[in-house]
Amino acid sequence: MDRLHHLATAVADFVAQREWEPYHHPKDLAVSIAIESSELLERFQWRSPREVERLLQDAEYRRGVEEEMADVLIYLVALANRLKVDLPAAALAKLERNARKYPAEEFRGKAHRDQEKPGG
Numbered sequence: 126m127d128r129l130h131h132l133a134t135a136v137a138d139f140v141a142q143r144e145w146e147p148y149h150h151p152k153d154l155a156v157s158i159a160i161e162s163s164e165l166l167e168r169f170q171w172r173s174p175r176e177v178e179r180l181l182q183d184a185e186y187r188r189g190v191e192e193e194m195a196d197v198l199i200y201l202v203a204l205a206n207r208l209k210v211d212l213p214a215a216a217l218a219k220l221e222r223n224a225r226k227y228p229a230e231e232f233r234g235k236a237h238r239d240q241e242k243p244g245g
């Protein structure tokens with residue numbers, strides 16, 4: 126069993142054991158993803174990129190970041206369970222669409238369409 130499938134089953138079991146299915150409306154799961162994403166952002170708020178790089182060397186800070194990332198993923202998996210979305214298939218399909226939208230030859234080294242290549 127692949128790890129994402131294992132996680133999806135673990136999340137479903139966690140929810141079922143607590144009889145939380147009635148609370149897991151898609152809207153509330155989407156709201157929860159946004160809230161947990163904000164908690165992740167809070168870890169970086171008011172910190173310079175250099176400060177964040179330094180803080181990420183600290184085990185406790187890094188653990189906090191990992192926990193918020195985990196919260197985001199757990200709610201995303203719960204939403205995929207609820208909507209019966211094959212998350213890896215959906216992500217791979219979207220990645221293919223992104224690859225067509227942003228061909229590597231055209232976008233290598235550029236963050237957006239209007240950006241000149243470095244030194245270009």
Ligand SMILES: [Mg+2]
Nearest residue numbers: 161164193196
């Ligand atoms: Mg959290």
